[in-house]
Amino acid sequence: MKSSIFLILSFLLLGCIATRQKSAQLQTAGPSYVIIGYVHGNRQLLDGDRIPAERLTHINYAFANVVDGEIVEGSPEDAANLETLVGLKKRNPNLKILVSAGGWGWSGGFSDAVLTEQSRGVFANSAIDMVVRHQLDGIDLDWEYPGLPGAGNPHRPEDKENFTAALQLIREKLDSLGQGQKHYLLTIATAANQQYLDHTEMGKAQLYLDFVNIMTYDFHGGWSSITGHHANLQASVFDTSAYARSAANAVAEHLSAGIPIEKLVLGVPFYGRWWAGVNPQDNGLYQAASGKAGSFRYYQLADSLIDRNGYKRYWDSTALAPYLWNEDTRTFVTYEDTISLGYKTDYVKAKGMGGIMFWEYKQDDGTLVDFLHQQLAGKKE
DSSP: OHHHHHHHHHHHHHHHHHHHHHHHHHHTSOOBOEEEEEEEOTTSOOOGGGSOGGGOSEEEEEEEEEETTEEEOSSTTHHHHHHHHHHGGGTOTTOEEEEEEEOSSSOTTHHHHTSSHHHHHHHHHHHHHHHHHTTOSEEEEEOSOTTSOTTTOOOOTTHHHHHHHHHHHHHHHHHHHHTTTOOOEEEEEEESSHHHHHTSOHHHHGGGOSEEEEEOOOSSOTTSSBOOOSSOSSOOTTOOSSSOOOHHHHHHHHHHTTOOGGGEEEEEESEEEEESSBOOGGGGTTOBBOSOEEEEEHHHHHHHTTTOTTEEEEEETTTTEEEEEETTTTEEEEOOOHHHHHHHHHHHHHHTOOEEEEEOGGGOOSHHHHHHHHHHOSBOO
């Protein structure tokens, strides 16, 4: 009888050990793909119930400002919004919340902030203060752009080295803050072109970064009188320009700059861009436009334009990108959908990239973020 009980207890113990070993194996099976969603406060209070926290690994709250050399809240709603975002961890305990400083409109203070050793100290301390003040998991810098004017911003040739020095200092201060108990994140957004890389030291800078989020969108838009894909994965045969832009080209350029592939995150847009008064050749693709131009949110496209109201969907098999053409109004629309995202998630997996980043969550009706989660959830292969 005693021997029988002993055997039963032994089997139970072995079962527990096996279960723990299996659990440990699952937990250490490798890193996950990241799905980083930008959430724009836009001077409004966020509704946390509408944010797909379970579908994301990271949220970058946009934007903090850079004023007098310091990273500061950009609007009165920021404190409440960041509290809302941190509260989403109740629904997704693994979710990481960062604040993104700068952006197209608020990058004017970066060059001065990183100019000297003293100013870099003030700047780095303000980043740490922001993280501590709002109980964040890290900081994202969206400087548009070091050494370049962006939206007419102050810039210097010295930005190239000063940016690297600032990143190193912030990394050191974040590590000191964590004291070996918590790893705080430091990430940046980069432009998807060689010019950006020529004005930075990404081979050195990446040593201090967790992720490099490439803004692989806005390749074409209303600032140009020529239409085109604004987020195509591959170069299009219809694009006869000297520098045919594509997400894959941008990734290759970042790799050549010395950034490890696993740190690179592919940016995707949750919006489209349109031109009116377009030359009808090739259904408006890479044609001259003489009318107005603008943008549509994805949910607007899905509700009213894709194969509706005179708009017909076309597919560029070389660019791996969709577009819309309205023959009656001669309106061309470039956008992202689940088909093009499928090619991009396959590309991310095949290349061993870190994952996907998108701008911006309110522009989706849930279709795109659900698809990204479906394709990238779980451990890397």
